[in-house]
Amino acid sequence: MLRTILAGIKARTARLVLSSVAIALGVAFVTGTLVLGDAMSAGMREEFAKSARNVDFAVTMSGDAKGIGAEELAKIRRTPGVAGADPRGFVPVPLITSAGKAKPALAVPLGSTEKLREYDLSTGRYPASDNEVAVDVRTASTAKLTVGGPVTLLGKDEQKREFTLVGTYQQGVGEMSMSGADHLVLTPAAFQSFDPERLAYQAVGVAADGYTQQQVTDAVAKALEGTGLRVQTGEELTADTLRSISSQAAEFTAFLLAFAVIALVVAAMVIYNTFTILVAQRTRELALMRCVGASRKQVFRSVLAEAVVMGFAASVIGLFGGLGVSALLQQLIGGFVTGGASPSVQLPLTGTTVLAAFGVGVLVTVLAAVLPARRATRVPPVAALRSQPDSSEEVSRTGRLRVLLAVLLGVGGAGVIVLGLGLEEQAAMMVTGAGTMIVLAAVLVLGPLLVGPVNRALGVVPRALFGVPAKLASANAGRNPKRTAATTAALMIGVTIVAMVTVVANSAKETANAQIDERMPADYTVTSSVPSRLLPAELATQLAASPAVERVAPTAEVVGEGAYFVAVAQDSLGNLFRPKVESGSLADLKAGTIAVRSDYAKAEGLTVGSTKAVKTENGSGDLKVVAIVTGQRLGDGVVTLETAKALNPELAGYDSIMVKLKPGVADSRAAVEQVTDTSPLAVLDSAAETKEQLNKQLDQVLAFVWAMIGLAVVIALFGIANTLTLSVLERTRESALLRALGLTRGQLRLMLVVESVLMAVMGAAIGLVLGVGFGWVITTAVSTDAVAVVLTVPFGQIAAMLGAAVVAAVLAAALPARRAARTSVVAGMAEA
Amino acid sequence: MSALVSDVGTRTAVAAANLVKVYGKGDTAVRALDGVSVAFEAGKFTAIMGPSGSGKSTLMHCLAGLDNVDGGTVHIAGTEITSLGDKDLTKLRRDRIGFVFQAFNLLPTLSAEQNVLLGLELAGRKPDRAWFDTIVDVLGLRERLRHKPTELSGGQQQRVACARALVAKPDVVFADEPTGNLDSRSGAEVLDFLRMSVRKLGQTVIMVTHDPVAASYADRVVLLADGHLAGEIDNPTADSVLSALKHLGA
Numbered sequence A: 001m002l003r004t005i006l007a008g009i010k011a012r013t014a015r016l017v018l019s020s021v022a023i024a025l026g027v028a029f030v031t032g033t034l035v036l037g038d039a040m041s042a043g044m045r046e047e048f049a050k051s052a053r054n055v056d057f058a059v060t061m062s063g064d065a066k067g068i069g070a071e072e073l074a075k076i077r078r079t080p081g082v083a084g085a086d087p088r089g090f091v092p093v094p095l096i097t098s099a100g101k102a103k104p105a106l107a108v109p110l111g112s113t114e115k116l117r118e119y120d121l122s123t124g125r126y127p128a129s130d131n132e133v134a135v136d137v138r139t140a141s142t143a144k145l146t147v148g149g150p151v152t153l154l155g156k157d158e159q160k161r162e163f164t165l166v167g168t169y170q171q172g173v174g175e176m177s178m179s180g181a182d183h184l185v186l187t188p189a190a191f192q193s194f195d196p197e198r199l200a201y202q203a204v205g206v207a208a209d210g211y212t213q214q215q216v217t218d219a220v221a222k223a224l225e226g227t228g229l230r231v232q233t234g235e236e237l238t239a240d241t242l243r244s245i246s247s248q249a250a251e252f253t254a255f256l257l258a259f260a261v262i263a264l265v266v267a268a269m270v271i272y273n274t275f276t277i278l279v280a281q282r283t284r285e286l287a288l289m290r291c292v293g294a295s296r297k298q299v300f301r302s303v304l305a306e307a308v309v310m311g312f313a314a315s316v317i318g319l320f321g322g323l324g325v326s327a328l329l330q331q332l333i334g335g336f337v338t339g340g341a342s343p344s345v346q347l348p349l350t351g352t353t354v355l356a357a358f359g360v361g362v363l364v365t366v367l368a369a370v371l372p373a374r375r376a377t378r379v380p381p382v383a384a385l386r387s388q389p390d391s392s393e394e395v396s397r398t399g400r401l402r403v404l405l406a407v408l409l410g411v412g413g414a415g416v417i418v419l420g421l422g423l424e425e426q427a428a429m430m431v432t433g434a435g436t437m438i439v440l441a442a443v444l445v446l447g448p449l450l451v452g453p454v455n456r457a458l459g460v461v462p463r464a465l466f467g468v469p470a471k472l473a474s475a476n477a478g479r480n481p482k483r484t485a486a487t488t489a490a491l492m493i494g495v496t497i498v499a500m501v502t503v504v505a506n507s508a509k510e511t512a513n514a515q516i517d518e519r520m521p522a523d524y525t526v527t528s529s530v531p532s533r534l535l536p537a538e539l540a541t542q543l544a545a546s547p548a549v550e551r552v553a554p555t556a557e558v559v560g561e562g563a564y565f566v567a568v569a570q571d572s573l574g575n576l577f578r579p580k581v582e583s584g585s586l587a588d589l590k591a592g593t594i595a596v597r598s599d600y601a602k603a604e605g606l607t608v609g610s611t612k613a614v615k616t617e618n619g620s621g622d623l624k625v626v627a628i629v630t631g632q633r634l635g636d637g638v639v640t641l642e643t644a645k646a647l648n649p650e651l652a653g654y655d656s657i658m659v660k661l662k663p664g665v666a667d668s669r670a671a672v673e674q675v676t677d678t679s680p681l682a683v684l685d686s687a688a689e690t691k692e693q694l695n696k697q698l699d700q701v702l703a704f705v706w707a708m709i710g711l712a713v714v715i716a717l718f719g720i721a722n723t724l725t726l727s728v729l730e731r732t733r734e735s736a737l738l739r740a741l742g743l744t745r746g747q748l749r750l751m752l753v754v755e756s757v758l759m760a761v762m763g764a765a766i767g768l769v770l771g772v773g774f775g776w777v778i779t780t781a782v783s784t785d786a787v788a789v790v791l792t793v794p795f796g797q798i799a800a801m802l803g804a805a806v807v808a809a810v811l812a813a814a815l816p817a818r819r820a821a822r823t824s825v826v827a828g829m830a831e832a
Numbered sequence B: 001m002s003a004l005v006s007d008v009g010t011r012t013a014v015a016a017a018n019l020v021k022v023y024g025k026g027d028t029a030v031r032a033l034d035g036v037s038v039a040f041e042a043g044k045f046t047a048i049m050g051p052s053g054s055g056k057s058t059l060m061h062c063l064a065g066l067d068n069v070d071g072g073t074v075h076i077a078g079t080e081i082t083s084l085g086d087k088d089l090t091k092l093r094r095d096r097i098g099f100v101f102q103a104f105n106l107l108p109t110l111s112a113e114q115n116v117l118l119g120l121e122l123a124g125r126k127p128d129r130a131w132f133d134t135i136v137d138v139l140g141l142r143e144r145l146r147h148k149p150t151e152l153s154g155g156q157q158q159r160v161a162c163a164r165a166l167v168a169k170p171d172v173v174f175a176d177e178p179t180g181n182l183d184s185r186s187g188a189e190v191l192d193f194l195r196m197s198v199r200k201l202g203q204t205v206i207m208v209t210h211d212p213v214a215a216s217y218a219d220r221v222v223l224l225a226d227g228h229l230a231g232e233i234d235n236p237t238a239d240s241v242l243s244a245l246k247h248l249g250a
């Protein structure tokens, strides 16, 4: 007797532990996400504080004022109560690396007031004379610079200027470093020499002893009256900066929370399913309670109480697991957030996080248990007298209501999708995305009705391979459609989302690759490593002269008011530069004419034959529209280089030079590099290399999403293991009977493994079908006239997902199968 | 004892010698079987009788290779089974033994016909169609073959179990209280069939029961008390069994 009781408790513990794991994983994910968000904003706060530290007042350009010049600065410094003030500004100063190539970098002037510097010295010292420089620690390491060694900076007109590196420093995460730019500090005079006209965007200062922040701020404001500059106290500046950080961190947290919600939904389904099975199995126990006088309320409460205890325990585990998840995520994404600096792992645990963990864990568990608990109250006392727990009643009611609801959801979802397809860009994606999720819900509702046919279809293969055990497995997988549907639903959700994201990402990748092909008909494209510096015109001549080169096509840019145009050599039209012509003809594109991009033409009301007035910084002209074109890299329109020169006489140099090589050149890259090496600015891109780089980035994003959804999938697999364990317990006698009739241990294990695989593949297969379909919907939604996103189904990755589902299912079946096979026949038969 | 086994080996379907089975350890150990030696003739219907807790089920489990023994030997059709491993025992069960249990004999996911043929399928053997039809017709299951167990009455379920036990023409059929859960009319049908299968079809049936009426269908009754053999009755009637039981103090 004691043995039975102990066995019962043990079996029950196993069940409860299994279900708790699912909820704990969900809670861990939510906690991890919240902690990560807090850690990030705390980290950024600390870093950002550097830009506002010790500042008593700040003068910032705004509206009319173009910046802070020497005159304003002098006024500020003269103001009574100001102990010191420094300008903040930056100039792009390319830096020549040890490889001889230019690297974009931002130079800032060394502040005269030490307290106000936004950076902390790391090694050496700050520059004291005008030929000395200090660089950011990270820049020093990537450009391979050593303290005491020379540093070459690129001045105006590619003039090389030699400096000596005297120190390195750690910069705070300011607006500049967030962009990931390299960074260096010069003396104010040296800084000035790079761009004498550049104005500072901000000036900050400290108050003299005896002055409060407010007093000095008021005084400075008065001194600057009429300049239009904004003057605020240090505290206000700090608050301003922090506001911008918090919103950034919040955005990222929201992104991660989306994944956490998916994990939770999946966990909730697993919990719901577990409780449903537990209640079904406890039918007799509950009925007995009713027989001896327990009221419905008491039965309801007893089931719910179990859920509360379980949810609470699982939340505690999940909370601590979440700290681990957060640490892991910080390591994972730290680099890309802090711009490469090694992230220090922080685990701030706020009250909100703890509340969220318990709220979510307990609430989800209790909600998931409410329906089964209600069902428990319906158990009639006579059920206790039935010899065998009977789940057939539960099976039979897959009624009309379900179909009706599924149809309503399906039609609603389809409607939302159609609505979304009519919208543009971001909105189209959001609305169609929401539509697909409604359709997913419809399929979930329909689930129990799908189990039968899908199971029959999928069961064919294992039956052919493994015979009787597989036949029994297939029968078992289909015996309780509701349970099977609920079990596979969790996996289905995960796989649907993964498949959808994968299809969309791959489609995006293919489309981008196709665009690169279209955009880069040349073998190589030479561009400037520093966006603000143009390639010298001679470079095109030199390249054209190279024996390996067949032709070159330089391009330049003309910036007009509210529009920009691409200028190309006339003779490159139709070969290296070939936009699609909608109307008119490119043959007419010569001096004084323009080919306008179709959407710009629409917006401006331009047609072939009309005239477009273009005004640049240095000139203007009326251009006759000769063609309407579409395609990539056209700006708002295309003009010839002559036209560009006429519009902007100051234009010197090119944005890019496309290079087409003669056929059969052996080492093509070396041939081009021979020429481009003479210019420190020139970088070489080939279509193939650009694609590779882009694909790598997209693959990284995809890997991140896979990792995030991976957790939901793991929870779903726990669900399968859970259901299987419970089913094995429920079928102890059946297993024993089969063993008595001659099913070997191995066959019994095989039977459970096949059942597990069938359930997993069922979820994965439906998920894949939905995911690919949804992927198609979304790619269609984001396609525009200009960019048609081509649906690309990554069959390799899909096969990998199915394969992974099978492997995981085998693993999920391992424990329950072991347990079933170890039970002796006689003991199994004796089980009530 | 071993002499007994080899002497009658050709006519003996199942034989046990000095069978010992102990549950538990130390103070709480229960000797469920305490040196039981008994032989069961082929082509006979034998009932194992005794009061509750006397070791009937334990004996049957040991005879059928469902449970391991703590001493002694069991031969089935000349094969020593107590030294066999789990794999060989499983093979032996599915090839040479038929079972009818008191309850939960059928797999709820399979139809009656599939349940009948399950053992053969597990053994990878083709069913003898004529034999299958004979059994099904005798048991009156023809109309029920497509039904799931939940759609069958208790008596019908037990008849399906009987069909399954016999369809493979096993060396011996073990039945543990096959009528224990049935009303007397359904019980009589099942017992009639078991007796008929022995008389007309030459089957060997060993049935555990505590019901004197059920035992009276058998050719011979083996009495068990406290894990010991406590007598035998040939050609039993319900009355003779009842009085024998009374002598055992049940």
Ligand SMILES: Nc1ncnc2c1ncn2[C@@H]1O[C@H](COP(=O)(O)OP(=O)(O)O)[C@@H](O)[C@H]1O
Pocket (backbone or CB within 6 Å): B023, B024, B030, B031, B032, B050, B051, B052, B053, B054, B055, B056, B057, B058, B059
């Ligand atoms: N699994 C077991 N563990 C411990 N004792 C058992 C077990 N099975 C049976 N017994 C004991 O062995 C004895 C014989 O049991 P059993 O063969 O089931 O008797 P019967 O079938 O004649 O009623 C009883 O005393 C019973 O309590």
Ligand SMILES: [Mg+2]
Pocket (backbone or CB within 6 Å): B056, B057, B058
């Ligand atoms: Mg018994």
